Amino acid sequence: MVAAMRLVFTNADQDTFDEYRSLFITRTLAHCRAQGTTVPRAALEILLDFKYGEPDEGGDGLLARWNEDDVAALLLGWLPEEAVQTPPPLRDLRAALDAWYGFLQANGWLDPRSDGRDALLATMDELADAYRQAVDNPEQHRIAKYLQRALLDSDVDVDDPEQLADFEAGIDAGDLPVDEETLAGIAEGSIEAPKAPVDGIGRVGYVWRAPRLLEGDELAAAMEAAPTLARLRRESPDELSKDSEEAWLQAYDAVGPAIAEGLGLDAGSFEDAFGLDPEEFVVAAVTVLFTERPPLPAPVVLELVAEAAGALDDDEPLTDDLTDRFGPLVDTVIAELEKLGVLERDAACEEAEDAGEPVLRLTPLGEWIGYEELSADDYVIRTFEELMAENAEVLVERAASGQPSADVDLDDWIESRDTATAVRELVEVARRTDDCGHRFVVACATREHAAAARPVYESLREDPAFGPQARTWLFDAGFLKEDDLQPDDRTWVTLDTEAALARLGLMDDEQLMASPWLGADPQLFEIVMQVEHPESAFLLGYVGEHHPDPKVRKEARTTLYRLRSRGTNAKG
Numbered sequence: 306m307v308a309a310m311r312l313v314f315t316n317a318d319q320d321t322f323d324e325y326r327s328l329f330i331t332r333t334l335a336h337c338r339a340q341g342t343t344v345p346r347a348a349l350e351i352l353l354d355f356k357y358g359e360p361d362e363g364g365d366g367l368l369a370r371w372n373e374d375d376v377a378a379l380l381l382g383w384l385p386e387e388a389v390q391t392p393p394p395l396r397d398l399r400a401a402l403d404a405w406y407g408f409l410q411a412n413g414w415l416d417p418r419s420d421g422r423d424a425l426l427a428t429m430d431e432l433a434d435a436y437r438q439a440v441d442n443p444e445q446h447r448i449a450k451y452l453q454r455a456l457l458d459s460d461v462d463v464d465d466p467e468q469l470a471d472f473e474a475g476i477d478a479g480d481l482p483v484d485e486e487t488l489a490g491i492a493e494g495s496i497e498a499p500k501a502p503v504d505g506i507g508r509v510g511y512v513w514r515a516p517r518l519l520e521g522d523e524l525a526a527a528m529e530a531a532p533t534l535a536r537l538r539r540e541s542p543d544e545l546s547k548d549s550e551e552a553w554l555q556a557y558d559a560v561g562p563a564i565a566e567g568l569g570l571d572a573g574s575f576e577d578a579f580g581l582d583p584e585e586f587v588v589a590a591v592t593v594l595f596t597e598r599p600p601l602p603a604p605v606v607l608e609l610v611a612e613a614a615g616a617l618d619d620d621e622p623l624t625d626d627l628t629d630r631f632g633p634l635v636d637t638v639i640a641e642l643e644k645l646g647v648l649e650r651d652a653a654c655e656e657a658e659d660a661g662e663p664v665l666r667l668t669p670l671g672e673w674i675g676y677e678e679l680s681a682d683d684y685v686i687r688t689f690e691e692l693m694a695e696n697a698e699v700l701v702e703r704a705a706s707g708q709p710s711a712d713v714d715l716d717d718w719i720e721s722r723d724t725a726t727a728v729r730e731l732v733e734v735a736r737r738t739d740d741c742g743h744r745f746v747v748a749c750a751t752r753e754h755a756a757a758a759r760p761v762y763e764s765l766r767e768d769p770a771f772g773p774q775a776r777t778w779l780f781d782a783g784f785l786k787e788d789d790l791q792p793d794d795r796t797w798v799t800l801d802t803e804a805a806l807a808r809l810g811l812m813d814d815e816q817l818m819a820s821p822w823l824g825a826d827p828q829l830f831e832i833v834m835q836v837e838h839p840e841s842a843f844l845l846g847y848v849g850e851h852h853p854d855p856k857v858r859k860e861a862r863t864t865l866y867r868l869r870s871r872g873t874n875a876k877g
Contacts, residue, residue: 355375362504363504647674701738
């Protein structure tokens with residue numbers, strides 16, 4: 306059995322991706338050597354880069370879960386578009402996937418949602434010819450993907466020859482938005498084609514909010530309660546559809562054009578002035594609130610909408626000119642969205658206190674339309690129900706990311722199932738992961754359910770690897786006496802907790818100075834030389850960079866040099 310490691314990377318930063326890229330490959334290759342087999346390292350690295358994924362394409366960041374759709378996205382979406390000088394032969398990719406699957410299975414890490422090994426390899430074999438054609442003829446492959454998207458958007462049944470013939474006739478007649486100039490640009494890569502089904506779903510579905518989507522009567526009631534729809538029902542009862550969703554969407558779609566008309570602009574002039582057409586401008590205000598998750602003050606919404614419109618680069622401050630140009634328009638859009646029941650103002654929440662002014666938050670109806678708009682742009686977003694059906698590490702990794710309300714998602718996940726089962730699954734994540742943030746989240750979450758968690762931790766008191774964490778948790782919960790702890794138990798766990806707080810961005814100057822381990826007279830420097838802990842080098846590096854006392858910073862850097870010279874605990 307190899308050392309523990311994390312297997313979910315949906316919210317990871319680039320440094321984490323880089324660190325684990327080498328780690329995962331090295332461990333998989335070591336497993337293969339132990340089994341007396343070999344696998345091409347380059348092919349394994351390509352599979353890992355794919356599975357890490359991009360925000361909106363490629364893999365989903367779940368290293369322990371492989372499905373047939375992943376195989377199709379790898380062969381027909383990811384690899385043909387990647388700048389791989391020599392695309393690997395299918396036999397190498399097949400061997401790499403087989404080795405990956407075997408590595409997970411041997412360690413008991415394979416996600417039960419994965420498709421079977423034989424099914425995955427059979428899918429690779431079935432797509433062999435299509436893969437070769439895609440990498441040998443990337444221009445034709447891009448056109449094929451674009452046409453696949455066009456077929457999907459046109460609701461064409463690809464198995465119906467008559468529908469296909471009608472589609473081709475429509476292209477020839479100019480009835481469909483496919484022309485030679487567009488196809489040529491897509492073929493050479495100068496025009497970005499819309500996503501095709503084989504491009505993969507990416508990671509954002511696990512990063513953004515998981516909306517509780519209104520349905521049926523609840524959705525209709527929310528729409529009918531919107532002041533705008535109520536007004537239109539009174540003023541034009543015969544002109545508005547009796548179907549709530551159809552009527553509400555009609556009112557929502559009219560907001561942008563009505564605002565442009567009020568400014569005396571047609572759609573083209575509006576886009577020239579503000580970077581988006583009128584309807585897209587309204588959508589931008591909704592989607593920035595959806596993707597950012599916490600409620601935001603109006604000036605932040607203004608800044609994000611201006612950025613979405615291309616008027617502002619990332620991290621560039623909002624100028625007075627941009628505020629004067631976009632401010633009144635964004636204020637008008639916000640007011641109309643309020644009357645549509647999409648968002649509401651909150652002056653009493655923590656975010657409002659921090660901002661010094663009311664903040665805007667999406668209502669359940671706002672979450673519904675935000676989800677619909679982003680889904681229409683081919684983002685695959687996990688709903689609340691889908692998130693609640695996920696495995697423990699997905700929720701733990703989400704909470705450890707520090708994303709707003711992610712800790713609430715974890716609480717809801719525990720409440721949605723048998724508590725004893727939930728805490729057992731959480732502790733298994735803490736046992737298997739090598740991420741201190743994950744361990745910290747699990748310790749905190751299980752502390753809230755101490756009675757149910759106690760027997761799980763009791764059963765692990767003598768576990769060679771997890772024993773210090775189990776005994777310390779039981780002591781902190783009041784179930785053990787201090788005499789029951791072993792000498793380095795509390796030291797190990799305290800180092801782990803301090804590292805987690807630092808990695809989660811929860812260690813400011815005041816907290817650094819208040820910590821007996823990291824403060825003005827830190828115990829850290831001698832302890833890390835005595836107790837082996839995987840986060841020692843990180844902690845020393847963090848203190849050496851962030852501590853407010855320059856003498857402490859210098860001593861931290863000196864100790865880090867001593868530690869690395871000794872050749873242990875060099876992870877940083």
